[in-house]
Amino acid sequence: MRLVQVWLLLSFLLLQTSCLVKGKGKVTVGEPAASSQDAVPILDVDFPPQNFKDLDLFADGEIGKPRLRTTAYSVRAPLWSDGSEKQRFVWLPKGETIRFDAGRSLFIFPTGTMLVKHFAAPEASGKGIETRVMRMGGSGKWTFATYQWMEDGRTELRDKVAYTNGYRIPSHAECEQCHGGEPVLGLVPSQVSDTLAALAAGGIMSKDDAETAAKVQARVDPADEKHPLDLRARSYLTLHCGTCHRPGGPMAMMLLDEVNLNPELLVKGGYVSPGRLETSRIWTKFTAKKYRMPPVSLKEDPLGTALLRTWIEAMPKSEVTP
Numbered sequence: 001m002r003l004v005q006v007w008l009l010l011s012f013l014l015l016q017t018s019c020l021v022k023g024k025g026k027v028t029v030g031e032p033a034a035s036s037q038d039a040v041p042i043l044d045v046d047f048p049p050q051n052f053k054d055l056d057l058f059a060d061g062e063i064g065k066p067r068l069r070t071t072a073y074s075v076r077a078p079l080w081s082d083g084s085e086k087q088r089f090v091w092l093p094k095g096e097t098i099r100f101d102a103g104r105s106l107f108i109f110p111t112g113t114m115l116v117k118h119f120a121a122p123e124a125s126g127k128g129i130e131t132r133v134m135r136m137g138g139s140g141k142w143t144f145a146t147y148q149w150m151e152d153g154r155t156e157l158r159d160k161v162a163y164t165n166g167y168r169i170p171s172h173a174e175c176e177q178c179h180g181g182e183p184v185l186g187l188v189p190s191q192v193s194d195t196l197a198a199l200a201a202g203g204i205m206s207k208d209d210a211e212t213a214a215k216v217q218a219r220v221d222p223a224d225e226k227h228p229l230d231l232r233a234r235s236y237l238t239l240h241c242g243t244c245h246r247p248g249g250p251m252a253m254m255l256l257d258e259v260n261l262n263p264e265l266l267v268k269g270g271y272v273s274p275g276r277l278e279t280s281r282i283w284t285k286f287t288a289k290k291y292r293m294p295p296v297s298l299k300e301d302p303l304g305t306a307l308l309r310t311w312i313e314a315m316p317k318s319e320v321t322p
């Protein structure tokens with residue numbers, strides 16, 4: 001009887017670990033093949049190289065073949081990117097780990113860290129569109145780069161806005177706009193707290209740091225109807241608008257960051273007219289045919305449209321100041 005219990009427990013644990021660390025789990029650890037960077041790490045001056053392949057994060061530069069220490073992670077609430085499918089990876093130099101700064105509730109990344117976000121067409125083809133990379137330099141600053149995938153499988157480094165198959169690749173200046181506050185926006189405790197144990201098991205952070213970081217308040221997933229409408233709408237706005245509309249940001253006059261996201265201020269500023277979509281500037285800008293917000297996407301996000309509509313319409317009209 002006891003043996004059966006032990007066996008059941010063991011197979012359950014085995015199943016758990018294999019789901020988390022390998023296969024279709026949220027965190028995957030790369031193939032056990034060393035990258036050339038182990039011998040000669042990429043230097044600040046060599047980043048970004050002309051070809052994505054030369055970063056040597058993936059065998060043959062193929063996203064499906066992550067190298068050892070190229071670890072996949074996912075975020076709780078993703079940014080809408082015109083319906084493209086996204087994959088995210090973190091690569092750390094040999095022997096380094098991500099540390100958790102409890103005071104600021106942030107991760108600290110060692111020099112040489114590379115964060116990768118790959119965009120692919122949503123159709124079955126899964127064809128690569130763009131791969132974005134940010135690298136932590138010796139000066140403690142991140143450098144941004146993006147590669148467009150060409151028809152023949154090559155990549156080209158992009159600096160200016162580029163259009164490809166109904167998709168818009170942002171400019172370098174736009175990377176800096178959105179990532180100009182706290183630069184890391186997705187690999188933050190509030191977005192990854194439920195996968196931290198697996199990240200620690202993969203060796204990229206200590207178990208202790210993972211446990212402490214997991215206590216940070218999780219971001220509300222705007223798509224998760226378990227949460228109140230108000231919190232979901234605010235989380236959506238912070239994530240999709242607050243990166244630019246933040247104190248010190250390129251559009252600081254309309255503050256939509258976590259602290260200032262205050263419905264009263266939004267109403268006073270005319271950004272939200274309770275119960276009235278047509279006079280809510282957040283809504284009219286979000287659904288405008290020309291110069292719509294956020295400026296970096298071409299297609300309206302169905303989730304955002306439904307959420308903002310319901311949120312504004314549900315606010316009692318009586319609160320409108322004349």
Ligand code: HEC
Nearest residue numbers: 078079115117132134144145146174175178184185186187
């Ligand atoms: C509209 C704002 C916006 C622009 C423009 C933008 N990003 Fe991001 N980026 C985000 C947000 C928000 C996340 C986190 C959410 C997610 O991953 O879906 C993110 C995540 C990332 C990540 C994964 C690491 C992280 O921060 O979590 C990388 C790498 C990245 N961006 C690189 C770039 C590069 C390079 C550019 C320019 C070519 C760029 N981004 C332009 C908003 C933006």
Ligand code: HEC
Nearest residue numbers: 177240241243244250251254281282285286291293294295
């Ligand atoms: C990449 C940076 C960026 C992001 C992300 C962004 N904005 Fe903007 N926003 C700007 C800039 C720059 C302007 C000023 C130029 C313009 O009006 O087109 C602006 C202007 C506006 C204005 C007009 C300002 C006013 O006082 O009337 C509104 C409203 C607005 N944005 C709403 C939004 C909403 C809602 C989102 C998210 C769905 C969003 N923005 C996301 C950069 C951004």
